[in-house]
Structure formats: C-alpha cells, structure tokens
Amino acid sequence: MNRKPVLSIVGARPQFIKAAALSPVLRKRFREVLLHTGQHYDYEMSQAFFRELALPKPDINLGVGSGTHAEQTGRMMVGIERAAWKVMPDFVLVYGDTNSTLAGALVASKLHIPLGHVEAGLRSYNLAMPEETNRVVADRLSDLLFCPTETARRNLSREGIRKGVFLTGDVMYDLLLSSLPKARKIGLKKWGLARQGYFLATVHRAGNADDPGRLASLLAGFGRLPEVVVFPVHPRTRKALGRLPKSRLEDNVRLVPPVGYLEMLALEAGARAVLTDSGGVQKEAYWLGVPCVTLRDETEWSETLTGGWNVLAGADPRKIEHGARRPCPKGAVRKAFGDGRAARKIALKIVGFV
Secondary structure, X not given: OOOOEEEEEEOOHHHHHHHHHHHHHHOOOOEEEEEEOOOOOOHHHOHHHHHHOOOXXXXXXXXXXXXXXHHHHHHHHHHHHHHHHXXXXXXXXXXXXXXXXXXXXXXXXXXXXXXXXXXOOOOXXXXXXXXXXHHHHHHHHOOEEEEOOHHHHHHHHHOOOOXXXXXXXXXXXXXXXXHHHHHHHHOOHHHOOOOOOEEEEEOOOHHHHOOHHHHHHHHHHHHOOOOEEEEEOOHHHHHHHHOOOHXXXXXXXXXXXXXXXXXXXXXXXXXXXXXXXXXXXXXXXHHHOOOEEEOOOOOOOHHHHHHHOEEEOOOOHHHHHHHHHOOOOOOOOOXXXXXXXXXXHHHHHHHHHO
C-alpha cells in the first residue's frame, strides 16, 4: 500500500512519551517519518527512552544539541526544511511546546505543508517562559489543533481559534494506562525505598535551573522535608548544581541519574508527594492520585489543581514544605484528560484531513 507520508517531529523527553502513544496508531494508516531534532542528546534523555518505549528508531536525527534559543531553533529549521524537501510529507506533526515544536511549525508553515499540533491550547499566560511563546506560535500556524482538555479548547476559542480544533484527550494518559501494569512490577526495592516513605523531585525548566538563587531556594525547601527526597537530575540541572556551594544540598536530598519512563512511573506512584516543574509529571501524579507540589508560580494544567491534588509553591521553601507535608486529598481525581483513546482520535482526524 502506498501510504501518505507524515513527518513527525520530536526532540525532548516529553515528546518521546507522546509519540510512543501516537506513533503505533499513526503507522497503521500512514507512512510516518520520525525526525529527532537532537534537542535532548543525553543518552538517558534520548536513546534509552526510545528503547524502553519501543519507539521506532528515528528516520532522521539532526543532532542539534544545545545552544541559545536562536542557535538551536535555527539549526533545527535548516535540518527540518531539508528533511521536508526530501520526504515531501502530506502532513507535519509537532508535539508540545519545545524549540523543536516551534522549528517544525515554522518550517511547515513556510513550505505550505498542513500542520497538526498535539497538546494545543495550553496557556500559562507567562511570556517569560520560552515554552509559552512556542505553543502560542504553533497554535497560530496549525491546521489541526488537538486539545487534551476542555480548558485548552476554551483557551483557543477565546483567542479566536475555532477552525480545526478538536478535543481529543491527552495521549500521555493513553500511554500511562497501558504502561502502569509494567511500572508497578518494578517496585521500589532497587532504590531502597518504602511506599510513601519518600518524596520525589524533578527540576529542569530554565527559570529554575538557570537561576542560582531560585535553585538554592528549591533545595532549601527540599531540605526542610522529613523524609528522603529522591531527585533524578536532568543534565541541565546537574550543571547548575555544580555551580552552587555543596553546603546548599541537605543530607536528605538524594541525587540520582535520570530514570526511564517506567521507573519514573514507579517512583511517582510510590511517593508521599511529588515536587516538580514538569507539566508531564504534574499530570502523571494527578492520574496516579499522588499529591503534587508544582515548583512554579503558574501551571498550564489547571485541572490538576482541582480538589487540591496539585498546589503551586514557586520557589518558596515554606510553601514547598507545607505543600509536601499536606494530607493526601480525599476528593476523587476528576476525569478531565479523556478516555485513554486520544491517539486513535488524533489519527482519525488526520486521515479525514489529508
């Protein structure tokens, strides 16, 4: 069968997770060409994830690596444009809100190739975040906008974007549902942890990792907690930690290398609370019924705040401590992220478009 080509663009860990849910469904109907920009180039942040999630090996790897936003996005655009001329796709698919998303959206628009945005409509309303600019631009340029929640759909409607907008649910929820049985088999023994006897922390956003004062405040908050804080360290954050005095790291904070997707689910599910600046981890904690403390002043995922499952603490050590120590909410987790069939809904909308 001569299937129409679709160019899917990924470059960072959250996008690998989303693609792992959507790619198998997409390949039943299209000839998917998977392009990895190389935005995340560390082995544990890239190749290991592809292996664990059974993602197909990228057909194209640009290997752009790190750099300023302009350098990184520019190199991506050059590589994506060359790939697009070679593949001649009928459709381009981008995920989330990274520089890979922005570069893919700009190239597709300039080459007049139909564009779809998975995770459209998210807004933090904080333009100091590079991710906010990326997602707003991608939404403006997309022909099909796949919203994970009703809130995302309403955000687009308020901005006058209504054509091509579809409420599909969250593909990350699809993957979590199918992966949870495997994750639960991992257990906590390899880390020497007991269920609800530890906290789990992740920090990776530029606003936290690249600001020494803010990073030190986060560590101070972790140090106030009564149990061990397991902290899988993103490569960017590890470099930043190396610039801080060692005295800033309390004895209860245990730095560990980045972990795989299934291991992360296992750690999240067993934690007393999760402390994070990651949007994906906020959602996973919510779906798992684990209290979350978001290390930011706002969140795109306002649904997770319902019932007190997620609280915003910024970098205030007292708020971090209070949020992490709070009793587990009694209210049920609200089903705001779809029915676990988002990938199928997205694929069918693309079929109907191209």
